[in-house]
Amino acid sequence: MLTRKQHELLMFIHERIRETGVSPSFDEMKAALDLASKSGIHRLITALEERGFIRRLAHRARALEVLKLPDQAAVTPARTRGPFVPDVIEGGGRAAANANHDSGGTRELPLLGKIAAGTPISAIQHERDRMSVPEALLGAGEHYLLEIEGDSMIEAGILDGDFAIIRQVTTANSGEIVVALVEEEEATLKRLRKRGASIALEPANRAYETRIFGPDQVKVQGRLVGLIRRYS
Secondary structure, three states, X not given: OOOHHHHHHHHHHHHHHHHHOOOOOHHHHHHHOOOOOHHHHHHHHHHHHHOOOXXXXXXXXXXXXXXXXXXXXXXXXXXXXXXXXXXXXXOOOEOOOOOOEEOOOEEEEEEEEEEOOEOOHHHOOOOOEEEEEEHHHOOOOOEEEEEEOOOOOHHHOOOOOOEEEEEOXXXXXXXXXXXXXXXXXXXXXXXXXEEOOEEEEEOOOOOOOOEEEOOOOEEEEEEEEEEEEOOO
16 A cells, blocks of 8 residues: 555656656756755655565656556566565464464464555554464464565565564664655664664665665564464
């Protein structure tokens, strides 16, 4: 799911390319979305790129290409295996709809949606599903699941389509992979680094850039503790 501004920008780029053959300039995008600065456009483009809706073409001016629209099926590139940081459950992990806790050492967790850069978790009102997760991966505290969308964390072993096991916390240590709510608008899964008074959100894919924010622009909504991966 895209935020309203992400959707508006994607459709504006799509229509401009269809009409003129080239993507709009940053100034044109800023004016079309009535934003105060180009930094907002840069953030929206990065979010769309992470989720696979657009890509930047190297060595070309106005180098944006629309890969898909919101109602189109995603074209997922071949997955690249990287070193695993969190624990991974290989298998289905799907639970019976009417189960709560399992005496065999599993717990049902709510699946709240997809994570890359999109709808803030706090805005998701209804769980999509429930899945069983081994208690050994959880420990104390509240947990939930999010489906990974995009390839910005593949070098940490986090692949498109994985299910992230998130412990609900509001603080994190530098170097931990977190669910970060950025400027009350978008949620993203990134490695958090504290750089003096600033917060850096680092991808684990050299194709993407680290984003720097002020401390009041980022809220931690959870910390990654494990993954569930399905093989078809």
